Amino acid sequence: MRKDKISNAVIRRIPRYYRHVDDLYYNGVVRISSSSLGRIMGLTASQIRQDLSCFGEFGQQGYGYNVEKLRSEIAEVLGMNKQYKIIIIGAGNLGRALIQNFYFAKSGFILDAAFDVASDVINTEINGVHVHHIDALEDYVVECKPDVAVLTVPRSVAQKTAERLVGLGVRGLWNFTNIELNIRDANVKIEDVHFADSLLTLSYMIANRDTP
Amino acid sequence: MRKDKISNAVIRRIPRYYRHVDDLYYNGVVRISSSSLGRIMGLTASQIRQDLSCFGEFGQQGYGYNVEKLRSEIAEVLGMNKQYKIIIIGAGNLGRALIQNFYFAKSGFILDAAFDVASDVINTEINGVHVHHIDALEDYVVECKPDVAVLTVPRSVAQKTAERLVGLGVRGLWNFTNIELNIRDANVKIEDVHFADSLLTLSYMIANRDTP
Numbered sequence: 001m002r003k004d005k006i007s008n009a010v011i012r013r014i015p016r017y018y019r020h021v022d023d024l025y026y027n028g029v030v031r032i033s034s035s036s037l038g039r040i041m042g043l044t045a046s047q048i049r050q051d052l053s054c055f056g057e058f059g060q061q062g063y064g065y066n067v068e069k070l071r072s073e074i075a076e077v078l079g080m081n082k083q084y085k086i087i088i089i090g091a092g093n094l095g096r097a098l099i100q101n102f103y104f105a106k107s108g109f110i111l112d113a114a115f116d117v118a119s120d121v122i123n124t125e126i127n128g129v130h131v132h133h134i135d136a137l138e139d140y141v142v143e144c145k146p147d148v149a150v151l152t153v154p155r156s157v158a159q160k161t162a163e164r165l166v167g168l169g170v171r172g173l174w175n176f177t178n179i180e181l182n183i184r185d186a187n188v189k190i191e192d193v194h195f196a197d198s199l200l201t202l203s204y205m206i207a208n209r210d211t212p
Numbered sequence: 213m214r215k216d217k218i219s220n221a222v223i224r225r226i227p228r229y230y231r232h233v234d235d236l237y238y239n240g241v242v243r244i245s246s247s248s249l250g251r252i253m254g255l256t257a258s259q260i261r262q263d264l265s266c267f268g269e270f271g272q273q274g275y276g277y278n279v280e281k282l283r284s285e286i287a288e289v290l291g292m293n294k295q296y297k298i299i300i301i302g303a304g305n306l307g308r309a310l311i312q313n314f315y316f317a318k319s320g321f322i323l324d325a326a327f328d329v330a331s332d333v334i335n336t337e338i339n340g341v342h343v344h345h346i347d348a349l350e351d352y353v354v355e356c357k358p359d360v361a362v363l364t365v366p367r368s369v370a371q372k373t374a375e376r377l378v379g380l381g382v383r384g385l386w387n388f389t390n391i392e393l394n395i396r397d398a399n400v401k402i403e404d405v406h407f408a409d410s411l412l413t414l415s416y417m418i419a420n421r422d423t424p
Contacts, residue, residue: 199386
């Protein structure tokens with residue numbers, strides 16, 4: 001039984017829960033108490049219990065959490081079993097880095113195409129993923145109905161590429177362009193990866209390291 | 213006058229404040245009320261006032277915030293005026309993408325060297341940044357004292373590369389390796405970029421889009 005309204009902060013923590021519980025699972029841990037999980041994650045036991053209770057009754061008093069069950073329930077909450085189809089728009093350095101090094105399948109996504117405009121990459125394969133000309137996008141989307149597009153295009157074409165994808169019915173955008181996309185459709189979900197926010201957080205930590 | 217203890221959640225929001233206030237500044241906005249800033253950022257006016265009050269007395273009742281002043285004060289809080297030196301370890305696709313497309317200077321960082329082991333990139337320049345052999349790391353760090361290293365190496369060498377850097381006195385790591393680094397030195401600050409957390413958040417938003 002899920003609560004109707006889950007706060008954004010909790011939602012942001014779920015992937016972290018998955019990551020840690022997944023590690024435990026692969027390390028052969030069968031069950032774990034909320035206090036042990038809290039120690040690993042730097043959260044209090046009561047925070048853990050409160051967060052996880054948003055998604056259902058996972059734990060059992062005096063026993064803790066069954067790691068395998070917790071892992072599969074969090075995966076379900078995250079939609080990892082939906083087999084969402086994902087495509088990459090922009091096979092430059094960043095797009096290529098994602099295709100070669102990021103395990104889409106481990107997050108439950110099926111990556112099966114990339115698109116670009118540069119003639120030297122079109123019709124090549126990167127890590128088994130075919131790179132199509134961007135002009136083939138319309139036909140591809142109509143036929144394959146990808147759920148999510150990764151935007152690794154230059155920022156100058158980010159907004160218009162996003163609109164083109166949304167116009168074709170793509171309803172999830174993973175945005176690496178550093179542009180705040182302006183899409184007024186509540187059904188389109190956008191997740192921005194802001195490298196600068198991350199680096200500035202590190203800058204803050206360093207700058208304030210030696211102050212008491 | 214800063215508060216002694218600023219929560220992690222607030223710290224995470226400061227770069228976002230900077231980003232939005234920087235946009236306002238470049239769009240010629242001179243002053244802004246907490247409620248207008250809140251609307252832009254999806255926060256309440258009182259949340260804005262509370263967050264910013266952690267770092268000093270920026271606003272003025274009935275006037276709002278002077279955008280230029282707020283921008284420079286947030287930049288100072290973030291350490292953006294410290295001119296931290298940063299190096300990149302690993303000039304593969306991801307390292308290269310950062311060198312070519314990420315504006316380190318806009319975050320206050322000076323990028324002046326990259327390191328790799330692949331003979332085809334060593335002694336080349338990428339966007340004006342020289343790529344050294346990793347064997348030159350020791351001499352370089354002793355001489356140039358970089359504050360931060362970007363880790364874009366394969367995950368198999370992530371931990372040992374981190375230890376090598378920390379041993380040389382580098383006290384900030386921007387970690388793209390998807391490995392949780394095990395560094396037991398409170399003076400070393402680590403910021404992880406977890407692509408999977410971001411994609412799984414998007415997955416959650418899509419999976420839970422149509423539920424009431």
